[in-house]
Amino acid sequence: MSDNSPIHPRVRVRFAPSPTGPLHLGGVRTALYNYLFAKKHGGDFLLRIEDTDQTRYVAGAEQYILDSLKWAGMSWAEGPDIGGSNAPYRQSERKHLYKQYADQLIANEFAYYAFDTTEDLEDMRNKAEAGGATNWKYDYITRDYMKNSLTLSEDEVNERLQNEEAYVIRLKTPRNEEIKLHDIIRGYVSVQSKEIDDKVLYKSDGMPTYHLANVVDDHLMEISHVIRGDEWLPSAPLHVLLYRYLGWEDTMPEFAHLPLILKPDGNGKLSKRDGDRLGFPVFALDWIDPTSGEKSSGYRENGYLPEAFINIIALLGWHPADNKELLSMEELVELFSLERVSKAGAKFDPEKAKWFNQQYLHHLPDADIISMLNVQVKEAGIQASNEYISQVAMLTRDKAHFTQDMLGNSRYFFDTPTNYDQNILAKRYNEAAIAFCKVLADVWSKKPFESAEEAKATFEKTATDRDEKPGNYMQLLRVLITGEAGGPDLWHILYLMGTKTCVDRIQIALKVLG
RNA sequence: GCGCUGUUCGUCUAUCGGUUAGGACACCAGAUUUUCAUUCUGGUAAGAGGGGUUCGACUCCCCUACGGCGUACCA
Numbered sequence: 001m002s003d004n005s006p007i008h009p010r011v012r013v014r015f016a017p018s019p020t021g022p023l024h025l026g027g028v029r030t031a032l033y034n035y036l037f038a039k040k041h042g043g044d045f046l047l048r049i050e051d052t053d054q055t056r057y058v059a060g061a062e063q064y065i066l067d068s069l070k071w072a073g074m075s076w077a078e079g080p081d082i083g084g085s086n087a088p089y090r091q092s093e094r095k096h097l098y099k100q101y102a103d104q105l106i107a108n109e110f111a112y113y114a115f116d117t118t119e120d121l122e123d124m125r126n127k128a129e130a131g132g133a134t135n136w137k138y139d140y141i142t143r144d145y146m147k148n149s150l151t152l153s154e155d156e157v158n159e160r161l162q163n164e165e166a167y168v169i170r171l172k173t174p175r176n177e178e179i180k181l182h183d184i185i186r187g188y189v190s191v192q193s194k195e196i197d198d199k200v201l202y203k204s205d206g207m208p209t210y211h212l213a214n215v216v217d218d219h220l221m222e223i224s225h226v227i228r229g230d231e232w233l234p235s236a237p238l239h240v241l242l243y244r245y246l247g248w249e250d251t252m253p254e255f256a257h258l259p260l261i262l263k264p265d266g267n268g269k270l271s272k273r274d275g276d277r278l279g280f281p282v283f284a285l286d287w288i289d290p291t292s293g294e295k296s297s298g299y300r301e302n303g304y305l306p307e308a309f310i311n312i313i314a315l316l317g318w319h320p321a322d323n324k325e326l327l328s329m330e331e332l333v334e335l336f337s338l339e340r341v342s343k344a345g346a347k348f349d350p351e352k353a354k355w356f357n358q359q360y361l362h363h364l365p366d367a368d369i370i371s372m373l374n375v376q377v378k379e380a381g382i383q384a385s386n387e388y389i390s391q392v393a394m395l396t397r398d399k400a401h402f403t404q405d406m407l408g409n410s411r412y413f414f415d416t417p418t419n420y421d422q423n424i425l426a427k428r429y430n431e432a433a434i435a436f437c438k439v440l441a442d443v444w445s446k447k448p449f450e451s452a453e454e455a456k457a458t459f460e461k462t463a464t465d466r467d468e469k470p471g472n473y474m475q476l477l478r479v480l481i482t483g484e485a486g487g488p489d490l491w492h493i494l495y496l497m498g499t500k501t502c503v504d505r506i507q508i509a510l511k512v513l514g
Numbered sequence: 515g516c517g518c519u520g521u522u523c524g525u526c527u528a529u530c531g532g533u534u535a536g537g538a539c540a541c542c543a544g545a546u547u548u549u550c551a552u553u554c555u556g557g558u559a560a561g562a563g564g565g566g567u568u569c570g571a572c573u574c575c576c577c578u579a580c581g582g583c584g585u586a587c588c589a
Contacts, residue, residue: 018589053588118587134515135585168587186519195517195585203587210589234518234584257519260582264525267581315526315538323528323537342527345582349525352539362552398552409551424549471548478549486550 007251008224011043015069015076016214016228018050019061022287022296023068025270025348026229026261029313033258034227035074036314036336043224047079048217049090052207059290062090068284068298072306073329078221086221091213098208101216101246102169102201106149110245111201113167114138114148115160137197140175169202171241179237184225184256184338191237199238211235215242218253226253227338230345233257256338259317260345270348272296280350284309303402304353308360312353316346326359358401369397369406376407382414391496395488409487413497416505417483420513424485428476434510436466436473437480441506448499452491455499480509 015031017023023031038045047069049062066081078084088094105111116124121138124146128136136142143150148170149157160167177193201212208216218226236255243252263274275282275297285298299309311327319342320327320335327335361369373393377384396410440462449455459477463470478490481502487493494502 016589020589050589056588114587121587135517137585166587170587189518191518197585200587205587207587209587214589229583230519231583231589237518259520262582269582317526319527321528325526325538344520346527347525349539352526355539358552399550401551469548475549484550488551489547490549 008222008253010222010224011038011041012046012222012224013038013043013227014046014048014218014221014223016048016050016217017065018053018056019065020053020056020058021061021289022283022285022298023065024272024282024284025313025316027065028068028072028284028309029261029316030227030229030258031069031074032072032310032313033256033318033336033338033341036332037225037227037338039333040336044077045074046084046086046221047076047089048221049080049092050210050213051090051092052203052210052213054092054205054207064285064287071300072284072310091208091217094213094217095207097220098202098212098216099206102208102212105171105201105245106169108245109172111169111171112143112149113157113161114143114146114170114198114200115152115165115167116146116148117166120147138170139173139197140194143170143172143198166204168200168204170198170200171238171245173198173238173241179240181236181240181255183233183236184254185259185341186233186257186343189233189236193237193241196238196241199235201242211238211242215239215246215248219243219246219248219251222251223253225256225338227256227258230257230260256341258341259343261316262345262347264348264350269345278350280353303404304357305360305364305403308357311360312356316348317342326356326363354401361400361403362398366394366397369393372403373406373410376404377414380407380414384414388413388496395492395496399488412482412484412487413493416508417481420483420509421479421485424475424479425513428472428479429513432468433473433476436463436468437477437506437510439466440473440477441503444499445503449495452489452495455494455502456491477506481505 013034015034017027017031035045037043047066049065051057051062062080066079069076076082078086078089080089083089102111106113124142125136138146145151150172152160173196174193178190179193179196180188180190182188199211200209202208207213217223236257240249240252243249261270262268263270264278270282272282281297281299281302283296283298284300286301287296287298288294289296300306307328310329310332311325314327314332314336315325318336318340321340324331364372370390370393374386374389377389392410392413393406396406396413399409400406440459443458443462444455447458449458459474460470463473474490475485478487478493479485481497482493497505
């Protein structure tokens with residue numbers, strides 16, 4: 001099956017999140033696959049906010065979603081912030097549009113009014129369970145025993161409607177029909193209509209449910225391909241039924257249901273808890289829940305480059321034919337195809353995510369690395385010359401896995417250490433070493449070194465003059481000056497810092513450590 | 515429970531009936547770095563189980579097991 005559907009001359013896809021909280025990995029990936037598919041086929045990628053559930057509205061969530069997508073490098077042709085020919089793009093603002101389609105379904109006897117209260121439904125469920133049934137459904141059998149426009153007289157229905165009694169509109173799901181649909185990723189899926197209950201299409205608060213709103217909007221917005229999470233596959237046949245009953249089956253979009261992203265260990269889908277437990281972010285950006293104040297950490301704030309982030313999630317459930325792994329957005333657009341999306345859920349591997357980021361950091365041009373450190377230094381309120389910062393960046397860049405490592409790993413270039421590596425101290429800090437360091441400090445203060453090589457040479461000479469091995473003191477020297485047990489080439493560090501700083505730090509360390 | 519759906523190294527995956535089942539992360543070993551990290555080289559490691567179909571199955575079909583999703587006036 002080709003990606004280009006003959007019934008839809010133009011590829012138009014949408015990402016349709018609910019603003020109920022922060023966007024997690026799976027959501028960004030769904031958006032990304034939609035985006036890649038649109039770009040690949042020269043089509044449109046739109047954004048639509050599915051906020052039909054007022055009770056779950058979360059302040060700031062919509063803006064957060066937009067910010068996340070922008071940070072990741074995606075842009076949209078139509079959306080709530082920029083409008084477009086199908087505006088508005090928030091379902092709550094499209095409220096007035098849906099009723100007519102629900103009415104149309106009723107007029108054509110594909111749907112009906114139902115007046116049962118939540119308590120009524122609860123009652124029926126309980127009774128059925130008491131009778132041994134495991135799964136009560138509002139369906140072709142039970143609807144005959146409920147309060148709806150199929151069981152009530154026309155007069156009574158009209159009266160209830162006139163009295164503004166609460167009602168919902170339900171789909172009159174047929175009893176015996178095989179509903180087949182084609183999914184680009186899974187092939188043909190077929191379901192017996194009797195398995196589908198009489199789904200609520202229109203709620204008593206005057207809002208459509210997902211099913212109705214989604215189908216109506218996808219039709220109105222001329223969506224060609226519905227690319228969404230796997231959790232929608234079971235209700236896809238219902239959507240097919242809706243397209244059919246609304247008279248839109250011939251322009252129905254094609255479906256592609258994406259496999260879920262699973263937690264790294266065990267089974268089940270990835271959740272915030274897993275991230276907290278295992279120590280990695282599951283959201284694109286930091287998010288603070290407005291009601292609970294609970295914080296969720298994001299990839300951006302954890303030091304991931306957006307390009308790396310995109311690369312990581314692109315490969316969760318999809319691979320190009322040649323198995324190439326480091327891919328830019330342009331390459332992803334070029335190579336992407338829904339046919340190559342895998343069927344099985346993918347366990348998220350935070351270690352590999354780290355590796356990707358490190359690769360991207362490694363391949364960044366020097367100028368970018370330098371300005372990264374520059375920004376971090378300035379933000380930390382540290383005074384240092386641009387020249388010095390550049391040199392430090394060049395010396396430490398290979399060590400960085402995350403953006404914040406640039407300053408994190410080079411802090412000692414700017415500040416005198418306050419903590420010294422205890423392991424090295426325990427092994428190397430003794431009377432002889434103290435004596436040696438005093439002599440070395442003296443040698444250097446009398447004749448400052450003018451190159452990394454000279455620093456090394458004078459250090460070695462000081463040791464051999466005392467009939468000692470330089471190797472005994474090299475790591476100790478590093479610890480006294482930087483506080484750290486590891487780092488870039490010591491002599492380059494020393495030369496960069498300058499003789500005076502080195503001598504000062506040796507003396508400070510000797511004093512602090514006693 | 516029922517419905518849908520899935521199952522190749524620990525993890526992400528390649529393979530579209532004939533391969534010594536390939537790559538990447540992680541892991542282990544060696545080299546480089548008198549350090550840590552980086553880098554390089556090498557290595558360990560896989561087709562859930564059972565039936566078919568076929569000259570030949572990871573690949574096609576069936577069953578079993580295990581997993582995921584769904585089963586709301588949530589999306």
